[in-house]
Amino acid sequence: MERVLVSACLLGRRVRYDGGAKTSEDELLAAWSSEGRVIPFCPEVAGGLPVPRPPAEIEGGAGGDAVLAGTARILTPDGDDVTEAFVAGARRALDAARAAGARVAILKEGSPSCGSLRVYDGTFSGNSTPGRGVTTALLEQHGIRVFNEDDIAGAARHLGER
Numbered sequence: 159m160e161r162v163l164v165s166a167c168l169l170g171r172r173v174r175y176d177g178g179a180k181t182s183e184d185e186l187l188a189a190w191s192s193e194g195r196v197i198p199f200c201p202e203v204a205g206g207l208p209v210p211r212p213p214a215e216i217e218g219g220a221g222g223d224a225v226l227a228g229t230a231r232i233l234t235p236d237g238d239d240v241t242e243a244f245v246a247g248a249r250r251a252l253d254a255a256r257a258a259g260a261r262v263a264i265l266k267e268g269s270p271s272c273g274s275l276r277v278y279d280g281t282f283s284g285n286s287t288p289g290r291g292v293t294t295a296l297l298e299q300h301g302i303r304v305f306n307e308d309d310i311a312g313a314a315r316h317l318g319e320r
């Protein structure tokens with residue numbers, strides 16, 4: 159059975175910027191977890207950021223590909239540049255996925271690291287825009303498909319398990 163990289167906050171780990179989790183109740187994810195197939199991973203913590211930490215958004219809502227290309231930064235509301243930690247975390251996520259032979263990741267939607275369909279627009283006003291986070295961009299650039307917590311069945315289909 160193939161292993162799957164999963165956002166640690168979806169597995170109940172209290173690693174979010176606000177010190178909380180976003181635990182998923184998905185039955186398939188629970189089954190994979192009990193089978194030992196799940197690799198819990200938080201890119202932001204792996205990149206050296208603390209819990210709790212200030213929120214951060216990609217400037218201009220540009221998306222993770224622009225960050226990896228060096229054309230957009232990730233900033234806190236005070237303007238602190240945390241790009242380096244986010245990119246380091248994305249690289250560690252890719253290393254972890256490759257080490258496990260994972261072809262698929264389940265990552266939390268909306269995060270500047272983990273989002274796959276949308277990210278916040280960089281204004282800290284709660285508005286999001288279509289795009290993907292830095293870790294999602296790096297994984298997908300290297301052939302690892304990312305699904306969000308609402309499409310775990312899609313990940314199973316991608317693995318040929320449904």
Ligand code: SF4
Nearest residue numbers: 165167200266269272
């Ligand atoms: S970086 Fe990803 S895994 Fe870590 S708290 Fe944010 S959404 Fe969850």
